[in-house]
Amino acid sequence: MLIRLMLRLACRLLLLATTVTIFTTSPATAGDNGAVQTPSIFAPASTPAFAIRELALIVLGITGVIFLVVAGLTVYALMRFRRRRDDDGREPPQVYGSPQIELAWTVVPILIVVVLFLVTARYIFAIEGRPQSPEALEVTIVGHQWWWEIRYPKLRIVTANELHVPVSDPAHPTPTFITLQSADVIHSFWIPQLAGKMDVIPNKTNRIWIDPQTPGGYVGQCAEYCGLQHAGMLLIVAVQSKEDFAKWAAQQQAPARNDAEVQAGRELFSSLSCINCHAVRGTKANGVFGPDLTHLMSRRTIGAGMIQNTPGNIRSWIDDPASLKPGALMPAMKLSRDDLDKVTAYLLALR
Amino acid sequence: MSVLSDTMASRRGAGAHRPLLAVLHEWVVTVDHKRLGIMYVVSGLVFLVVAGLEASAIRLQLAWSGLHIVPPGTFNQLFTMHGTTMVFLVGIPIVFGFGNYLVPLMIGARDLAFPRLNAFGFWIFLFGGLLLHFSFLGGEGLYGGGAAPAIGWFAYAPLTERAFTPGNATDYWNLALLVAGVGTVATAVNMITTILTMRGPGMTLGRMPVFVWEIATISWLTLIILPPLTAAQIMLLLDRFLGAHFFDTQAGASAVMWQHFFWFFGHPEVYILMLPGFGFASEIIPVFSRKVLFGYATLVAASAGIGLVGMSTWAHHMFVVGMGSTLNAAFAASTMLVAVPTGVKIFNWLGTMYGGKIRFGTPMLFCCAFLFQFLCAGLTGIMLAVAPFNWQLTDSYFVVAHFHFVLIGALVFTIFGAIYYWFPKVTGRMLSERLGRWHFWLFVIGFNITFLTMHVPGMLGMPRRIYTYPADRSWEIWNLVVTLGLPLQMVGILIFVINIVISLRRGAPAGDDPWDAWTLEWATTSPPPAYNFDVVPVVSSRRPLWDLKHPDDPDGPHE
C-alpha cells in the first residue's frame, strides 16, 4: 500500500515540477526564422496577461496549500489506520460526528472563498474596466469561417490573419483596443501571451485590449469550435517598434501595385468570380467574403496561418484550396494551366 | 426466484435448461427494478466502450502534430459523439441504473412506485442512444462517417442552424437526446415518488443511506434543469424545420441565449452525474474502514446545498462571452461558493477513515484513488472559477483535463468501486480480487499519465476541439505522453470485462453479506428474490444490520 501512495505522490510531484518549469522558463518568441513559439499563458508580454499570471500564481499558491494539507491528511489516514496483520477483528470505536469539527471545516473554506472572491473581483474589474485612451490604436477584427478579417478603421487598412501592432512602453502606454465581431458563427480570439480570450459572436460586439511590451511575434488561434477548419484558424501578432509599425501601415495603406508584367493576370482576375469574394484596393475587386488581397504577399502565411506563403502554395491554393485546407469555403477555381499561371503571377505581385 | 438465480441453478446442473428465447423475453418485458437497473448499467458500460474507442481515435490523431489518422470532418464527429455519449449514454444511465437497483432495496421497498414507467424510461433511453449512433450509418454511410453530428457535445448556436450545418447530423443529436431526456425525467419522477411514499417500516428520511439521499437530490434537480435543455432542443428543432429564429443571429436573435439555456442544464447535469458517485463512496468507505460515516447530517445537507447552489453557477462556462464584469463576478462568487459543500464532503470521508481499520479491498482501492483525484479536480475547478484565470484556461486542454478528472477520476472510479462492491449482491458471486487489483493499478496509472499531463498543453495555449496543431508550439511531447496513457487504461478495462465474464460463471459464492456491511440490501439473499425481502425488516437506525450484529451497542442512541 505504501507503494501505491508513493506512486501517487510521485505523479503529483511530477506535475508540480513540470508546472514550475513552465512558469519559470520563457519560451522563444519572435520567429522570423521559424523558431518555436510556445504561447504559454505563463510567458506574458502584455498587461492583461501579466495581471492574469499574477492572479494565477496567487490562486495556485492557495490551491497548492489546500492540496498539500488535504492530500497529506488523506495519506496519513490511509497509512496510520490501515488494518494491521495482527488485528483482533473487533470493530473500532464508532464516531458519529462532531459539531465543532464540522463547523470548523465549513467556516474555514468559506473564509478562503471570500478572500479568493474579493481578489478575483478586483482583477475582473481592473482588466475589463480599462478605459480606452486617446493614444490607443483601434482595430476591428471580424471572425469568419475560417479566417480573420482585420481592419484599422482610422488608418483605413484592411488585411487578414496577421495583426500588426506597435509596441507599448509601460511608462507611456499605447495599447491596442480590439473590437470583435463575427460574420457567421461563434469564434474566439486568443493570443495567450497577450490577454485572456474573448469570444467573437454574431450579432454581438465584444472588446478586448492588449499592450504588448516586447517586440516580436506572438501566436494564437481560434478557441471556440466553429466548424470543420476550427483548427485552421491561426493568429499571428507582429509587435513592432513604432517606426516599423508606421512603415508597415504606410505600405498597407497604399493601393494595390499595378505592375505591367502581370497585366494579363490582373485583367483575368478582374473578369473571373474572384472579385465576388475578394478585394484588391485600387481595382474594381471589392468583395467582402474572402480576405483582402491588396497586400497579400506582405503576409507570411495563407489559409489563416496554416500554409506558408510561397509561390507554389499560392498556385495550389487558387487551383484547389481544399487540397491545402480541406473544407475551405473558397471553391476550386478550375482554371486552365495557362490562366492559373497568369493569376498566380498577378497575386505574387501584390506586395 | 429471479431469473439470474434460476439460470445459475440450471448451470449448476439442477436440470431443466430454460430456452434462450424465454429468458430474453422475460428481460424484454420486465418491470422489475433490479433487472432494469442491470440493463441500464450494462448498456452504459457498452456505450462506455464505444465512446472510449472514439477517444482512442482522437488521441491517436493528436499524438503528434500534422498526423492524418482521421480526416478533419471525422475528427469533429469523434469528439462530438465521444462527449455526447459519455454524458448522456454512459453517465446518466449508470447512475440512475444503480439508483434503480439499490433504492428500493435500501429503503425496504419491493419495487419503484411506477414499474411500467420505469421500463418505459429504460427503453426510450436505449432508443435514443441507438438513434444517436444510427447517425453513423445515415447519410453517406460508414466510410464517410455518415451524418454523425460534428457540432460539439454542447452544440452551440448558430453553428447548429441549418445555414451552417445542413443535412441531418444535428437532428440526430437533437432528437436522440430529446427522446432520451424524456426517459430521464420519467425516472426522476419515479425515484422521488418511491423515496417519499414507499419507505419501509421505521425508515424515516433521516435513516436512509446517503446514496438514497443523493438519488433524491439528483432527481429533483433533474425535474428542474432537464426541461430547459428539452426546451432549447425544441427551439432548435423549430429553427431547423419550421424556419423559426430562436438562434438565428441574422434575424436579430442571440447566439448567447442557447448557451444560457444549455448551461443552465449543463452545469447541474454534472452534479447529477457526480452526486451518486459521492453516494457510492459514502457507502463503501465506512464499510471498508469499519466505522460509521462521520457527520451524516452535514453530508446530506451538503448534497442539498450543492444541488441548490449548483443551479446558480451555470455561466461560469461563459466567462469569455462578454457578459460584463458584474455578471462575471457574480458567477465567480457562486461557483466558489458551491466548492464549499463539495469540498466539505472530503472531510466527512477523511473523518470516517480516521480511527478506523481500513481494509484495502478493490472497492476501497477505487475510492482511495477517487479521494485524491477528486481533490485535484475540485482544486482545478477553483482555478477555473477565478474568472480572469478562466479567460486563459477555458476552451483549452486545461478544462478538458479538469472535467476528465471529475468524470473519470472521481465518477468512473467510484462507479468501478460500486460495481466491485455490489456485483456480489446482484449476481451472488464475487469478482476476482486479483483481477480487480490489476484493473485498478493499470487504470489508475494510465489515467494519471493521460490526464495529469493534459493540464500542461492547456497552459501552453492549446485550444480544444482541434484536429491537429502546428509543429512549432512545443505541444507535441505533451500530447504524446497523454496518448501513451491510453493503452494502460484500455488493458485495465479489458481485464475488468474479463473479470465480469469469468466471475459470472466461476466467481466465489457471495452469500447475503460478503463485506460485513450495514444497510438493508445486505439483509436479503444474493441475488435478491423478485419481491426483494421475505419480510421487510423494521429499522430503528441508519445501520439496521449493525444493530443486529451489535445488539449491545446499536446506532439509535448515538444518532
Added chain:
Amino acid sequence: MNERGRVGMICLIVAESSLFAVFVVAYLFYIGKSLNGPYPKDVLELPIFNTVCLLSSSITIAVALRALRTGAARRSGVWLLVTIVLGAVFLAGTAREWYRLIVGHGLTIGTNLFGTTFYSLVGLHASHVIVGLAILSLLCVFAFSGTLRKHPERAEIASWYWHFVDGVWIVVFTVVYLVGR
C-alpha cells in the same frame, strides 16, 4: 396508492413548469427585438372570451369532482363534458386567432422574432390543452361507465394537470398580451 399518484403528478408539474419557464424567458428576452413587422401591438387582440372559457373550465372540473365524491357519477360526467367543451372552445378560438394572424397579417413562425416566440409559446400551451382534453375525455368515458366512481382520487390527480394548464395560460396571457404588446 393515492399518495404515489399525487407525488408523481406534482413532480410532472414541476418539470413542465420548468419547460414553460424557458419559453417564457425567451419570449420576454426577445420583446422588441424583431427586425421587421408585424409587431405585437399591430396584430394582437386580447383573447378575453377564450380566457374566460378556459379559466371557467377549472371551476367546472372542480364541480365535476365534487359530484364524483358524492357518488353522482353521471352528474360528474356531464360536468366533465362541459369542461371538455370549454377547453375545445378555447382551442377553436386559438385556431381562429392563428388563422387571422397568418392569413390576415402574414405573421408566421418564420416572419420575425415575435412570430417565432409567439407561436412556440402559445403552441406549446395549446399542445398541453390537447393532451389535457384527451385525459378529460378518458375521465368522462369512465365516469359514464361507472368505473370512475370507485377511484375518485385518480380523477383528482388528473384534474391537477388541468388546473396546471389553466395556470400556465394565466402566465402566457400576461406575458404575451399584456407585457409584450
